[in-house]
Amino acid sequence: MKKYLLTVLLCMFLFTVCGVSAVAAFAENEAGLTINSEPAGATVTVSGKLVGYTPVFTVIPGDAMANVRVEVPGNTYEVWKGSAYVPSGRNATMNVTVYKKTEGAKDIGLVAVSGTEGAQVFLDNSYYGTIADGSLNIDNVKLGLHYVQVKAEGYQEYATLIPVMPKNFATASVVADLVPVSAGTDVPTTAGTSGIPPAPTKSPVGAVLPVVALLGAWAVLRR
Incomplete structure (x- = not known):
């Protein structure tokens, strides 16, 4: 009986340790995306593939548009039809509100970028114009999660992920007051990436624990 219980507990432990590592880790050219919805329990399809029911985690190509x-x-x-654009090697969370048919939600959004005059604005790695008179509006943007970069010569780059909702419900606002680069230093390729935590990777400890557990269980079961 004792051996049986030990075996069951060991299997549960290995499943937990190995399973979490397998979900959390992904290739450098990929990105992790967690999708939540209101209401929960909704069916989620990413790029034509069913990935599960909210809340759900999936891996998508990094630096590329994934249709959701x-x-x-x-x-x-x-x-709800939208998209998600997440830089490679990053984890992101997208919170989706699915609207009732009676609410009349539009299927596109509006992004308003304000900040340093003359700075160039990129949405999902595509150039959309420069900030003039303090702002730049980008209309007809797909709902979902988008990557905004604001750049200007002599300034540090600003980058962030923003959620885009129906334009008749909310405007996705970005404030990018760029910080000048100190004299004698190079302009960094990327600056702040708020909302884009780096992807977790498998740690050496996580890889060793299952082996140690197996050896310990084998020694006990031999008695």
């Missing part, structure tokens, strides 16, 4: 579809069972809610 979120659908709540029944006939009360609209099907």
